[in-house]
Amino acid sequence: GFDPSPKQKPTKRERDDEDILPLCMHLCTNVPVWFFIISSVWFVRWEEERATDGSKWRFLEHKGPVFALPYEPLPLHVRFFCDGKQIKLSPPAEEVATFFAKMLDHEYTTKDIFRKNFFKDWRKEMTPEEKSKITDLNKCNFNEMSEHFKAQSEARKQMSKDEKLKIKEENERILQEYGFCLMDNHKERIGNFRIEPPGLFRGRGDHPKMGMLKRRIRPEDIIINCSKDSKHPKPPAGTRWKELRHDNKVTWLVSWTENIQGSIKYIMLNPSSRIKGEKDWQKYETARRLKKCVERLRTQYRDDWKSKEMRIRQRAVALYFIDKLALRAGNEKEEGETADTVGCCSLRVEHINLYPKMDDQEYVVEFDFLGKDSIRYYNKIPVEKRAFKNLQLFLENKQPEDDLFDRLNTSILNKHLQELMDGLTAKVFRTYNASITLQQQLKALTSPDDNLPGKILSYNRANRAVAVLCNHQRAPPKTFEKSMQNLQTKIDDKQKQLATSRKQLKTSKADHKASHDEKSKKAVETKRKTVQRIEEQLMNLQMQATDREENKQIALGTSKLNYLDPRISVAWCKKWEISIEKVYNKTQREKFAWAIDMAEDDFEF
DNA sequence: TTTAAGACTTGGGGACAGGTGG
């Protein structure tokens, strides 16, 4: 079911370069299918073939990365003091010092670990003389540096329109030159073509490595990936790449090894690209396949709660949590390398409490742990009796710091899931439960009688239900109270306005009753319309306030971008004749172009 | 089989641009 009518064709996508296929070709609009699978070979509608040998592309050409600006030494009047004495720092030591100076206002520069890590790495950049003079961070005075940077950023804000425009144009030029690549026949936007500048590592939560120096990346650190028959990116004059390779089994264009965790960083394509879009689509198709067999799997894990084998019971209870609570898998992490956070399989005894009875509920489990990004997961939830009994069993003879599921890890769990359904892993449950929840909530909350703002509120509420399920929290925005107050003021004003209008309506009605002439009749009509308009405006403001209030600590973006099958939203928009812009902003529309073209109003996840 | 490396997705926060209302 695809409507090829030209009205749907997004015109903005037609401005791409003429000499290559426009971006939209692979997301195209005037053909009855997106793409489909025949014996595991993918065909795109114009017969562009997806290989089966694991290769991701045939041709790849790009300009390489944009490096961070080189360090510019401080002007001489900006001084640094240690123990009251001025020291002129060598450029390498000075550069690292400026990283610290720029962070002076942040709370974390007061943290012991941060200071210790920073000082250790800073000393590595010092000359022997500096090393002997600077032995205690507490005696270091970075104030002039800090003031200097504050003044600098103030000056940037005060720049003239012309200067700002110049910078903007330069950025645009760099984007045009480095921000795109040619992959097979498409010009594609690159995601992050700028190399991360050096600085002090922060990390999230209680990170043992906070404050360490994230070193500058040079061309000699860079691995370039492109096709042999492309024009290879040139390293900056006088330098060379670490390696030039031609690996079409991967999607990245540039990589380097970062020095904090020793992990590899990549430059890849933007989410709007064919290669990301197809992968995204595939992810949701896997989740839809789970939908078809999820009841079978649920029966199975409930059955496994009765198994003779401990490992199977643990596996089954963990899977129950992942399914019911949308927990992450929980890979093991190396101790001391990262903040202490857990997911399902890595839960420890100290992270749960069991209450056979709590208030009017039975078999309540209380979860309290730090998950990804050290975001707290707190939940009190009744579970099925047999799961509860199993948990009691798993806790026997254990210390708080022991693993709850000591016979289980993510690889065991995923191996099991793979046997239950092709392509099934723990995170598919999160995708599935998020998407199905959105679909159900939209169905339950959208009322045909609601006006547009009302429907949008319903959409956001459905989205919110998912964000809550996935525990996507945010710190309340710093300006939250203020902006709430502003909105309330607007509402109060509107209410006053409404009262006035109503009074005027009443008066004009009385006038009309008295005179019965044509002019007064018209006046009544006008007033009636005004009252109606103001009522509507008031309602919209109130709706906005409700939405904002409910959203105080909830982040909708992550679920929208990563968990919700966009076709559900597109279908909802079509069904209620709401323009897609009300639900997706420009970036999101670009990412979900495939779904916007594909989904009809009757799409079922 | 276990561990480490590699590849790719998911995550919150903040800078900044651009719109809005006074």
Next chain:
DNA sequence: CCACCTGTCCCCAAGTCTTAAA
């Protein structure tokens, strides 16, 4: 026109899962 506010985009960290190596 300016100050302020809001939404967007960038930043880059931190997960998941696969693949390669020991």
